[in-house]
Amino acid sequence: MSRQGKDNTLKISGKTFVFKESDIKLFRNLKNAIDGLDRALQKSGKIPDSERKTVLNDMTKRCLSVMILLHDILSSTLDVKCHSVRRVINTSQATDQGLLAAFVTAGSTGRTQTWLSQEIMSAYGRLSLHHAKMTKRLNGAIISALRKATCSLEGRREEVNNLDDYLVEITQPALQVKENIKTLLDNSDLLRLEEHQISQLHKMLGRVKILLEWKRPSPQS
Numbered sequence: 001m002s003r004q005g006k007d008n009t010l011k012i013s014g015k016t017f018v019f020k021e022s023d024i025k026l027f028r029n030l031k032n033a034i035d036g037l038d039r040a041l042q043k044s045g046k047i048p049d050s051e052r053k054t055v056l057n058d059m060t061k062r063c064l065s066v067m068i069l070l071h072d073i074l075s076s077t078l079d080v081k082c083h084s085v086r087r088v089i090n091t092s093q094a095t096d097q098g099l100l101a102a103f104v105t106a107g108s109t110g111r112t113q114t115w116l117s118q119e120i121m122s123a124y125g126r127l128s129l130h131h132a133k134m135t136k137r138l139n140g141a142i143i144s145a146l147r148k149a150t151c152s153l154e155g156r157r158e159e160v161n162n163l164d165d166y167l168v169e170i171t172q173p174a175l176q177v178k179e180n181i182k183t184l185l186d187n188s189d190l191l192r193l194e195e196h197q198i199s200q201l202h203k204m205l206g207r208v209k210i211l212l213e214w215k216r217p218s219p220q221s
Helices: 021-044 049-074 086-107 114-157 163-186 195-211
Strands: 009-012 015-018
Touching: 009 021, 009 049, 015 049, 021 049, 021 086, 021 114, 049 086, 049 114, 086 114, 086 163, 114 163, 114 195, 163 195
Parallel strands: none
Antiparallel strands: 009 015
16 A cells, blocks of 8 residues: 555555545544654664564554545445445454554563653554544544435435335335444444444434335325
8 A cells, every 4th residue: 555645635556545635634644643653663772673664554554444444435435325334343443453553562662761651652642542533533424424325215215106116225225224323333332432423323223214114105186
């Protein structure tokens, strides 16, 4: 994976992804935090260059994977009416593991001078902060996608007049949306979902369950 710091784009594995300015800023802040930790660890002289580069390069790659996923959600390439959100869980888990590896590396500097130890942990703290902001953005994007999908199905529901079409156009996508909502709720701790987000998901789940109930249209007079 490669990255490009121009405008609002990232170039990853030869493909260019365009983002909103606020989203690209999230990544740049996170990348700057990774670079800051890299400098602090290098200054300590306690971590072999190969180990330091492996851990931090891996963290960067995982963050780029989050950006690709965010792009796919926002562009509806990942359509929550057709696709599982399991990828969100797996990507979040992978970045958490990368953050943990960075923490272990930072902590293994051992008996460095006090000021340097503080600098290293401060750099890690900035990394953790910006990682949390990116996670929050990803969570918000996938919940928004589910909300839009639910509203879309609710709007379409009244236009479907027979059971066969209803099963294909409403029930099938609604079942996928339901599964996706339950997946997020089941992994709310891992995703660090906030209380209001969990509440939103529960309300959406209730709306989707209504969509799964077929009601024969009243005959027109």
